[in-house]
Amino acid sequence: MTHTLELVGLERRYGERIALADVTLNLGHGATLVVFGPNGAGKSTLLRVLAGLLRPHDGTLRVLGHRLPDEDWAVRGRIGLLGHDPLLYRDLTGRENLRYHASLHRVDEPRIDEVLEAVGMERRADEPLRSLSRGMVQRLAVCRAVLHDPELLLLDEPRANLDPAAGALVEPLIGRASGRTRVVTSHDPVGGLAEADLVLGLRAGRPELLEWAADVDPAAIAELYR
Amino acid sequence: MTGERDSDPSAPREDPARTPRRGPSTATAVGAILRKELRVELRTLESVPAMSLFSVTTFVLFHFALNRDSVSGDLASGILWVTLLFSSVLAINRLFVADEEQGGFDGFLLAPVDRTALLIAKFLTLLGFLVVLEIVAVPAFGLLLLEPSLGRVLVRLVGILLLADVGIAAVGTLVAALAVRTRARDLLGPLLALPLLVPVVIGAARACAPLLGAGHPGSVPVRWLEILGLYDLVFGLLAYAVFDFLLED
Numbered sequence: 001m002t003h004t005l006e007l008v009g010l011e012r013r014y015g016e017r018i019a020l021a022d023v024t025l026n027l028g029h030g031a032t033l034v035v036f037g038p039n040g041a042g043k044s045t046l047l048r049v050l051a052g053l054l055r056p057h058d059g060t061l062r063v064l065g066h067r068l069p070d071e072d073w074a075v076r077g078r079i080g081l082l083g084h085d086p087l088l089y090r091d092l093t094g095r096e097n098l099r100y101h102a103s104l105h106r107v108d109e110p111r112i113d114e115v116l117e118a119v120g121m122e123r124r125a126d127e128p129l130r131s132l133s134r135g136m137v138q139r140l141a142v143c144r145a146v147l148h149d150p151e152l153l154l155l156d157e158p159r160a161n162l163d164p165a166a167g168a169l170v171e172p173l174i175g176r177a178s179g180r181t182r183v184v185t186s187h188d189p190v191g192g193l194a195e196a197d198l199v200l201g202l203r204a205g206r207p208e209l210l211e212w213a214a215d216v217d218p219a220a221i222a223e224l225y226r
Numbered sequence: 227m228t229g230e231r232d233s234d235p236s237a238p239r240e241d242p243a244r245t246p247r248r249g250p251s252t253a254t255a256v257g258a259i260l261r262k263e264l265r266v267e268l269r270t271l272e273s274v275p276a277m278s279l280f281s282v283t284t285f286v287l288f289h290f291a292l293n294r295d296s297v298s299g300d301l302a303s304g305i306l307w308v309t310l311l312f313s314s315v316l317a318i319n320r321l322f323v324a325d326e327e328q329g330g331f332d333g334f335l336l337a338p339v340d341r342t343a344l345l346i347a348k349f350l351t352l353l354g355f356l357v358v359l360e361i362v363a364v365p366a367f368g369l370l371l372l373e374p375s376l377g378r379v380l381v382r383l384v385g386i387l388l389l390a391d392v393g394i395a396a397v398g399t400l401v402a403a404l405a406v407r408t409r410a411r412d413l414l415g416p417l418l419a420l421p422l423l424v425p426v427v428i429g430a431a432r433a434c435a436p437l438l439g440a441g442h443p444g445s446v447p448v449r450w451l452e453i454l455g456l457y458d459l460v461f462g463l464l465a466y467a468v469f470d471f472l473l474e475d
Contacts, residue, residue, distance in 0.1 A: 051332075051336060052335070052336075053332055053335060053336075053475065054475045055474070055475045073338075076247070076249070076335075076336060076337060076338040076339075077247035077249055077336070077337055077338030078247055079336060081332070081336055083329075083332075085328070085329040085332070086329065087328075087329035087330070087332050087333040088328065088329070088333075089262070089266060089324060089328050089330065090328055091265075091266050091269045091270050091324075092262065092265055092266065092269070096262075096265060100258055100259075100261075100262045101333060101337070103250060103254060103255065103257070103258030104249070104250065104255055104258060104333075104334065104337035104338075104339050105247075105249070105250075105337050105338065106247075106248065106249055106250045106254075106338075128269070144333070148247070148337075
């Protein structure tokens with residue numbers, strides 16, 4: 001039996017600039033890792049490396065029991081990524097976008113209606129994305145991320161652009177109640193800590209805080225942003 | 227970080243679904259991508275109308291620049307193929323732009339799909355755009371510039387067009403995938419595509435020239451058809467071999 005995530009000395013650079021360095025942690029199945037850090041700290045890079053979209057330059061990485069990037073074929077379709085970009089085509093409707101992703105993930109049509117209904121977008125699903133508000137697009141992006149029932153969710157500030165009601169709607173899909181293993185980036189110390197099992201604080205790509213959520217002093221999180 | 231406590235979230239627990247997911251067949255994925263491409267093009271009208279308008283405008287420009295009412299033979303064939311080549315560059319430049327700008331690459335790479343599906347779908351998309359372009363451009367060429375009638379050579383001309391289109395689509399897909407991830411993609415696309423497509427233009431223009439002669443149409447030189455066929459095969463295989471690497475980080 002292995003952890004869902006196993007990172008040892010993970011490093012990623014963009015040219016000469018170090019975006020991530022010395023990240024070592026394990027995360028068990030069904031647990032939530034919340035990543036804090038100022039802009040440019042490496043949070044989004046970490047999620048993209050875990051998703052297999054960026055190659056680590058050093059260290060070892062196992063996701064869902066498979067070593068990346070060598071075995072990335074084995075984790076494709078098992079990860080849901082919700083990033084800053086919705087990964088949806090602006091000229092297609094929400095339903096057309098989801099139908100496209102459903103075909104690529106071998107998901108049946110009823111699942112599309114199910115997730116659209118869950119986020120309250122069934123009535124606006126046939127409008128082109130470019131005519132929808134950012135909050136609505138974010139809800140559709142949530143649908144896209146969970147459409148194929150992924151085991152691991154990688155969520156980059158998932159409640160950005162969502163009003164409280166929409167935040168409550170997406171909670172069963174991407175919140176703790178979803179039962180999935182999650183890596184969530186956040187700038188909200190209170191909300192982030194509330195849903196975390198493990199907390200990682202990054203600054204300039206390096207871990208400055210790695211503690212169980214119960215042991216974390218919110219002041220230590222605030223210190224990351226100074 | 228590792229821990230010893232039972233409640234430790236880093237402690238491994240049984241994951242009931244720890245098996246790779248089965249994705250759709252390559253054909254299903256190609257179909258899905260093609261449907262998406264068609265919808266996007268029908269909604270935005272970004273590629274085919276621009277290509278068609280460009281080609282018709284170029285024929286009009288040749289008409290006035292050459293100060294001739296009609297052309298035939300080598301000159302006609304050269305004008306037709308250079309115009310089609312430059313028009314095709316417009317589509318090549320746009321082929322992956324929506325995928326790069328709107329996260330289509332990431333969405334595709336996260337799915338349990340054979341990456342060749344994207345190559346095949348984009349190749350077929352570009353091929354389709356070229357065919358539609360030629361449905362507009364070739365009759366326009368016949369009306370605006372060509373001296374002999376197209377009707378008597380149409381079947382043979384269509385054969386050469388298709389053979390050349392396969393080469394343009396193979397190289398175009400490869401170049402578009404390479405260029406789109408660079409900052410200078412609008413510049414790099416044509417700079418890479420045009421030299422690589424010189425053999426297609428030479429082969430297609432030489433093969434077409436006898437068909438577009440002023441007198442009785444001549445026979446198509448088989449040598450140039452063989453060269454076009456060989457070019458299609460080589461660049462088709464090359465695109466297949468390297469496309470996965472172009473999608474890598």
